[in-house]
Amino acid sequence: MSALLPTYQRTDVELVKGQGSIVEDATGKTYLDFIMGIAVCNTGHRHPYIQQRLEEQLNQIWHTSNLFQIAAQERVAERLTEDSHLSRAFFCNSGAEANEAAYKLVRKWTGKTEVVTFKQSFHGRTFAMMGATGQEKIKAGYGEMVNGFKHLPFNEMESLSAITEQTAAVWLEIIQGEGGVVVADDAWLEALMKKAQQYDVKIIVDEVQTGIGRTGSRFAFEQTPLVPDIITLAKGLGSGLAVGALLATAEAAEVFTPGSHGSTFGGNPLAMTAAEATLDLLLSDTVMADVQGKGEYLRQQLEEKLPKSIVSSIRGRGLMVGIECTMPVAPLIDALRENGLLVVSAGPHVIRLLPSLFVTEQELIHAIEKIQLVCQQEVIV
Numbered sequence: 001m002s003a004l005l006p007t008y009q010r011t012d013v014e015l016v017k018g019q020g021s022i023v024e025d026a027t028g029k030t031y032l033d034f035i036m037g038i039a040v041c042n043t044g045h046r047h048p049y050i051q052q053r054l055e056e057q058l059n060q061i062w063h064t065s066n067l068f069q070i071a072a073q074e075r076v077a078e079r080l081t082e083d084s085h086l087s088r089a090f091f092c093n094s095g096a097e098a099n100e101a102a103y104k105l106v107r108k109w110t111g112k113t114e115v116v117t118f119k120q121s122f123h124g125r126t127f128a129m130m131g132a133t134g135q136e137k138i139k140a141g142y143g144e145m146v147n148g149f150k151h152l153p154f155n156e157m158e159s160l161s162a163i164t165e166q167t168a169a170v171w172l173e174i175i176q177g178e179g180g181v182v183v184a185d186d187a188w189l190e191a192l193m194k195k196a197q198q199y200d201v202k203i204i205v206d207e208v209q210t211g212i213g214r215t216g217s218r219f220a221f222e223q224t225p226l227v228p229d230i231i232t233l234a235k236g237l238g239s240g241l242a243v244g245a246l247l248a249t250a251e252a253a254e255v256f257t258p259g260s261h262g263s264t265f266g267g268n269p270l271a272m273t274a275a276e277a278t279l280d281l282l283l284s285d286t287v288m289a290d291v292q293g294k295g296e297y298l299r300q301q302l303e304e305k306l307p308k309s310i311v312s313s314i315r316g317r318g319l320m321v322g323i324e325c326t327m328p329v330a331p332l333i334d335a336l337r338e339n340g341l342l343v344v345s346a347g348p349h350v351i352r353l354l355p356s357l358f359v360t361e362q363e364l365i366h367a368i369e370k371i372q373l374v375c376q377q378e379v380i381v
């Protein structure tokens, strides 16, 4: 009997060691990790440069609170906002917290309460973000949600007519992650942008999963026509240490004044060291071009090699890839784990691949072979 609350459906596997794309469980079995802590370890496990920077910081100071100057916070904010219309950052510890900050900001900024989000979206587990999230299973049993969230069909032009002068903000993921790796169409985003401008509706992009290089650019919105007022970040930002952030335009940022918002842990020196080292590694044009190239290769190979009787579509951008199946994916995911490849679902019918952004071509080839093998076995059965 476990002393933990039963909030997760866990496998029996315990991962005890990791390096790059490879992890080892408590029995000594090794796996190719294409989950990466659910899009968290974008630099792979224990990248030597990040480990060295963290070890140096462990010998300096770990936590000081936001009562003091934190130079690393200033530097990470600079890095996240350079060459961007988003010019201010606030640091916290998770995706849901970053989204809460965005929600508070947009409520105070606009004085309105209506927020448009989308069906199948995921924005986190706090009370307000449960309301923002467009999935019933997340809300079951909790009663009345925070008022004001309207959930519209994603990628549908007709849904945009629900954006009016009553609307404070429209809030979306560029690629719905938990919702099935569904990529927003550029034409739809362009129309959404126009509609928002027409009524001075703010745009919030939840980049908690898509940000920090995952899709082959610093942020996913940078490959689209969308110009958000606020974006939120977390998962990949700290390479495994808990870091969340909100980025805002200078105009939006003025809404928060001393006392408006805060976090005890947010942006502490250890977390900021992890974030700074992560950005040092990931944000070069060469690394981003490489992520795009590897993503295209991966999707093209899967498209070519997987049996059409089981796989209905391959989606994604950069190294955020979804394999939609005609059957429930849980048994396929179990079989892949048995075969030494770790992948996660995105809803009942989609296998999600989230490898290290430094995954090698050889590792991609191995993963593709394993997925092909497991799908073919399923066809034969």
Ligand SMILES: *Cc1c(COP(=O)(O)O)cnc(C)c1O
Residues within 6 Å of the ligand: 093, 094, 095, 096, 097, 099, 122, 123, 124, 125, 173, 177, 178, 206, 207, 208, 209, 234, 235
């Ligand atoms: C994971 C995720 C969140 C929630 O992040 P937590 O750190 O678990 O609070 C929010 N939005 C998106 C798009 C996510 O993928």
